[in-house]
Amino acid sequence: MTPRPQLHFPSPYQLPTAHLSVARRIPMPDGALIASFAYVPEEFAGAADRSLADxxxxxxxxxxxxxxxxxEHGIFGQVIDAVCASGRPVVALDSRAQGHSTRGTAELTYELMARDAVTALAALGFGRAHLLxxxxxxIEALLIARDRPELALSLLSIGANLSPDGVDDSFQMEEAARGLVAWADFWERGDGSRRDVDPSLVRPAPQEARTTAELLHMMVVHPHIDPASLAAIACPTTVMAGEFDEIKREETDLIxxxxxxxxxxxxxxxxHVxxxxxxxxxARVALETVSRAQ
Known part of the structure; x- marks a missing residue:
């Protein structure tokens, strides 16, 4: 029998408590629906609830x-709260195929997800933003700041890489992706030792396993960003990483x-996390970076 994928036990984090004014799924050209959320300071809550665009x-x-x-976007919970407490709104997304967003049909790339973010930002009524x-x-924020400089007021890049070689554990990610695909194949072929078991009752479910494998594989084959191209980023920028980050220190230094x-x-x-x-x-570094753009 195909081994069951190792279970993932996520560590806890605090969801945002700031005022959620808008939560909607914004359609993309390939059919994906991108879950987009606007959190606003309390002093703007009433007006934003009536019309965020206004x-x-x-x-x-x-x-x-x-x-x-x-x-999903809730991982930024405490950061969202701190930014809203400073008097500034936050737009946060669930990236496609993650959280409450759907997959769509286009090939998963960082460039595609960067376009999703730009489209969602405009759909919520905002012209420019500070990127975090x-x-x-x-990676997506780097691409937006590089390719759409008119939209980027400042940039905080945390734990980015420019190529798959910049990550210490890309081999393990590819192994995990192959294991998930094998798990999905096993159940979808009906090879289970109990043929009366509905594949929808196993975890991860076959389609969930395939989507997770695709997301992992994306990190193994992408991105491919020319370091020289980052010279086009003109907004105030902070590059941030952990001392023991899985992103190689030389990669962070290169960015x-x-x-x-x-x-x-x-x-x-x-x-890394x-x-x-x-x-x-x-939150402290984000607000300091934003202040440099004033």
Whole structure:
């Protein structure tokens, strides 16, 4: 029998408590629905609830938050609360095929997800934003800041990489992806030792396993960002990582060195998942980065 994939026990994190003004799924050209959320400071709550597009003109520009692979926007909970408490709104997304967003039909790439984010931001009524991305979301934020500089007011990149070689454990990710595909194949062929078991009752369900495998495989084959191209990023930028990040330190340094005038922040004693390990430090650095764009 095909071995069951190792169970994933996610570590806890605090969901946002800031005022959620809008939660909607925005359609993309390939049929994906991108779950998009607008959190606003209390002083703008009434106006934003009536019309976010109208309230957007009265509020400061938002911070657009983009999460990592296999997550959802709530991982930024404490950061969202801190930004809203400062008087600034937050737009946060569930990236396609994750959280409450659907897969669509297009090939999964970071460029595609960056376009999703830009489309969602405009659909919510915001023209520009301060960008905050973690891991896969940081890659997307780098692409937006590079390719759509008119939209990027500032950039906080947390745990990004420019190529698969910049990650320490890409081999393990590919192994995990193959195991998930084998698990899905096993149940969809009806090879289970109990043929009366409905595949929808196993976890991960076959389709969930295939989607997770596709997301993992994306990290193995993408991105491919020319470091020299990051010289086009003109907004105030901070590059952030943990001292013991799974992103190689030389990769983080390369991103920092490639973006003119960027700051480098390494969080002592922390690993890769800084939104869980050091949310208050992310909030502090995010607000400092935003202030540099004023």
């Amino acid at each position: 309230a957007a003109h009265a509020m400061p520009e938002p911070v657009l938050m983009l999460h990592g692979n296999g997550e 991305g973690f891991s896969d979301g940081a 920092h060195d490639s973006i003119p005038g960027s700051r480098l922040v390494i969080v002592p004693g922390a690993g 800084l939104p869980k390990e050091a949310p208050q430090e992310i």
